[in-house]
Amino acid sequence: MEIDEIIDTIYPLTSTSKDLIKKSILQTKLPKGHTLFKANKIETRIYFIKKGIARAYAYSEDNQITFWFGKEGDPIVSMQNYVNNQKGYEDVELLEDCELYELKTEKLQKLFLEDIQIANWGRKFSELELIKSEERLISLQFNTATERYLALLKNYPSIIQRVQLSHIASYLGITQVSLSRIRAKLK
Template sequence: MELDQIIDNIYPLTTKSKDLIKASIIEVKFSKGHILFKANKIEKSIYFIKKGIARAYAYSDDNQITFWFGKEGDPIVSMQSYVNNQKGYEDVELLEDCELYELKMEQLQKLFLEDIHIANWGRKFAELEIIKSEKRLISLQFENATQRYLALLNNYPSLLQRVQLSHIASYLGITQISLSRIRANVK
């Protein structure tokens, strides 16, 4: 996904403001399996996925619990670092070779102070991430596993072809056996 579209999907900016953000962004590439974020570390950048897919997870005992998937156009951000400049709790793994747009937090904070349009863009960015988290929490509390699976398919139609079933089962909060049963019933 192109950078202009990603920026506009968050909040429309004036040409001047958009050019300021774009001048602060670099393109980077990482291989499948790369750990982009590590838990207990303050992240210094946010990323936007140009091409590829990623997952965020945290540990419970010795198990990795996947709680987020990102695809083309999605941001990769540690909200704890973005909002509070504190250590994040998540690891982020790239599930495919990825092309990303990187924006250093320090530069973004500087732009917030210099340009009210960019500050509003940053506020809107944070609000959208909060809404995504809220929807995920509500889904886990009020939907059964089949409903969560169907919603995942609706929001990420190609996910099953791109992600290991173990990660999908973890994201849904079920075992792989339960996921297999749900998939058989849905077909």
């Protein structure tokens, strides 16, 4: 997905404001398995996925708990870093070879002060991330595992071909055995 489309999906900007952001963005390619963010570190960049898929996870005892998947067009951001400039609690792993747009958080913060359109874009960006978190929390609280699985397939139709079932089960808050039962039942 091209950066213009990603920017416009968040909040449409004037061409002047969009050009200011684009001048601050670098493109990078990183391999499958690369850990983009590490827990307990302050990350100085946010990313947008041009091509590929990633997951965010945290540790619980000896298990990795996946709580987010990102695909083409999605941001990769540690909100704890972005909002509070504090160490994040998550690791972010690339599940495929990825092409990413990279933006230094410090540069974006300067652009917020210089351009009201970009500041509004940043506000909208944060609001959209908050809504995603709220929807995820509500889903975990009120939907069955089958409903969560169907919603995941709706939002990420190709996820079964792109992501290990263990990560999907973890994301859904169930075991791999339960996921296999759900999949068999739906066939």
